[in-house]
Amino acid sequence: MVSDWAAKRKVNEFVDLLAVTPVKQFYPTSVPKYSESLTLESAFEQLIELCKSGEIHLLWEVKCPGESNFCIRTLDKVSDYQSIIDHNYRCDVCGKETCVTNDDVFPLFEIDEGYRHFMREEFKKKTNQTGRVRLKIKSRV
Amino acid sequence: MHEIGDIVFLNDISKLPKETLQDICTDLTIDTSGTSADLANRVWEYVQKNRRKQDSPIKASFNKLLAGKTSVSWFELENETSLVGLKEKIIKGSKFNPFTDIKLPQTHELTTEPVLFAAANGEKENQYFLRYAYRNGVRRHTDFTEVNFVPRSDVATVFIDEESGLIEVRTDAKNSQKVASSLAKLVQQQITLEQKKVLAPFGNKVGLIADRLKGEMIDTTSTPELILDDLEEEHTKSIIEILNALNTFFDEDDETELVNRLRQASDIFGEHLLTVPFTALILYGMEKVGMRTTVGDLRNQPLYVNLAPHLQNQGGFIKFDFPISGVERSFTIRVGKTTNSVSFTTPATEEVIKFVRERIILNQTS
Numbered sequence: 001m002v003s004d005w006a007a008k009r010k011v012n013e014f015v016d017l018l019a020v021t022p023v024k025q026f027y028p029t030s031v032p033k034y035s036e037s038l039t040l041e042s043a044f045e046q047l048i049e050l051c052k053s054g055e056i057h058l059l060w061e062v063k064c065p066g067e068s069n070f071c072i073r074t075l076d077k078v079s080d081y082q083s084i085i086d087h088n089y090r091c092d093v094c095g096k097e098t099c100v101t102n103d104d105v106f107p108l109f110e111i112d113e114g115y116r117h118f119m120r121e122e123f124k125k126k127t128n129q130t131g132r133v134r135l136k137i138k139s140r141v
Numbered sequence: 142m143h144e145i146g147d148i149v150f151l152n153d154i155s156k157l158p159k160e161t162l163q164d165i166c167t168d169l170t171i172d173t174s175g176t177s178a179d180l181a182n183r184v185w186e187y188v189q190k191n192r193r194k195q196d197s198p199i200k201a202s203f204n205k206l207l208a209g210k211t212s213v214s215w216f217e218l219e220n221e222t223s224l225v226g227l228k229e230k231i232i233k234g235s236k237f238n239p240f241t242d243i244k245l246p247q248t249h250e251l252t253t254e255p256v257l258f259a260a261a262n263g264e265k266e267n268q269y270f271l272r273y274a275y276r277n278g279v280r281r282h283t284d285f286t287e288v289n290f291v292p293r294s295d296v297a298t299v300f301i302d303e304e305s306g307l308i309e310v311r312t313d314a315k316n317s318q319k320v321a322s323s324l325a326k327l328v329q330q331q332i333t334l335e336q337k338k339v340l341a342p343f344g345n346k347v348g349l350i351a352d353r354l355k356g357e358m359i360d361t362t363s364t365p366e367l368i369l370d371d372l373e374e375e376h377t378k379s380i381i382e383i384l385n386a387l388n389t390f391f392d393e394d395d396e397t398e399l400v401n402r403l404r405q406a407s408d409i410f411g412e413h414l415l416t417v418p419f420t421a422l423i424l425y426g427m428e429k430v431g432m433r434t435t436v437g438d439l440r441n442q443p444l445y446v447n448l449a450p451h452l453q454n455q456g457g458f459i460k461f462d463f464p465i466s467g468v469e470r471s472f473t474i475r476v477g478k479t480t481n482s483v484s485f486t487t488p489a490t491e492e493v494i495k496f497v498r499e500r501i502i503l504n505q506t507s
Contacts, residue, residue, distance in 0.1 A: 021367075022370060022372055023367045023369055024369060025368040029344075033366070033450055065479045072429055073428065103481070104479060134418070138450060
């Protein structure tokens with residue numbers, strides 16, 4: 001299997017940086033904003049690989065579809081996709097009742113708590129030697 | 142063979158905005174005074190008497206009658222199966238020929254399952270309009286002593302261009318899927334219909350759609366890309382302090398004071414908390430960020446430019462110009478990540494819908 005090594009390293013770099021920041025969860029769309037060479041597809045592939053080794057976990061988020069008012073209220077975040085399909089929710093903000101379909105569910109990644117601790121320890125060791133470490137997001141709009 | 146004028150009814154004309162009705166009345170040289178209802182009735186009477194006449198001025202308004210303030214969604218047959226020959230299948234599958242006859246449904250007979258009752262050719266043989274009727278809820282009418290339930294019905298228009306392979310459904314998002322399925326059942330297609338995605342092909346960036354239409358993105362609703370935890374009250378207070386420090390600097394012109402305040406504020410953060418860009422920190426706790434501009438494109442406004450790298454578009458509004466009869470007119474559409482439809486908040490015409498369809502869905506550049 002030919003692996004996209006460049007993509008893998010970039011994604012790993014991104015997640016490692018995130019682990020040190022106060023970021024707990026992130027959307028896959030944030031990854032191509034970190035590195036222009038990454039496409040959403042290749043980033044997503046690598047993120048799934050990282051799920052396998054446990055640094056991050058894949059969650060599924062249901063957002064209220066409330067069309068005309070763009071409600072986008074988070075209704076639920078679960079790890080089991082099947083548990084929310086066809087489930088009924090009532091939005092606590094706009095009141096809309098939704099029966100969840102595939103179109104309403106989006107992937108979200110959460111950084112493993114243990115991994116965060118681990119990376120912060122590593123970070124403390126590093127900053128004693130080098131300078132500031134910063135997450136840089138490309139500002140192209 | 143029907144033309145548009147044959148399959149337009151009072152309920153369609155009544156839905157047109159007042160300005161459009163006045164324009165139509167002007168074209169027809171009839172009275173332009175009165176309420177929308179008066180205008181609609183007048184136009185309807187005219188249409189009934191004159192729609193078949195060869196050079197009837199109503200024909201100039203044909204392009205407005207089935208457009209209007211509507212939501213539009215597009216469907217394809219699975220595996221991009223061709224639509225060529227669909228017309229024959231439709232005629233075969235219906236119990237009558239909707240292109241020559243009209244089967245106006247009785248309101249009390251309608252169910253929530255859409256039913257085809259009329260059709261007409263468009264500009265070419267393989268472009269045509271279908272009209273579907275369905276029951277859309279029940280209106281409750283309470284007077285002094287009793288409650289009456291009156292069924293509500295709606296009409297949806299479907300536009301098909303066999304060459305493009307697209308089934309265009311002009312009705313709200315909830316019912317568009319029902320209408321599309323009804324069409325598929327009618328022609329006994331065992332193949333499933335796939336709804337074309339609107340925002341996804343553009344990476345969910347409303348701005349890119351605005352560019353394709355040579356328009357401006359004036360309003361977006363977004364969510365932050367990164368969800369933070371770990372922030373205590375003292376940290377959030379600090380973030381506010383940092384923003385205030387900038388204000389104070391411009392008031393007092395004291396850069397040492399600015400630096401002091403910024404240092405003080407950042408000291409409250411642990412080392413690891415400042416690893417994330419400050420703009421991402423300001424977004425802490427936000428679920429929805431809505432922005433609208435009065436000045437051109439949102440992407441030229443400071444706040445948007447600053448926040449955009451940390452935000453994920455969920456949808457927005459785009460304004461663009463399009464010439465109608467040689468005059469540039471402004472149109473506004475709303476697009477959403479989850480709805481996969483384009484809603485015209487200003488009344489559209491056939492040409493405008495075609496323009497949007499070609500640029501956004503068919504991705505043509507001309």
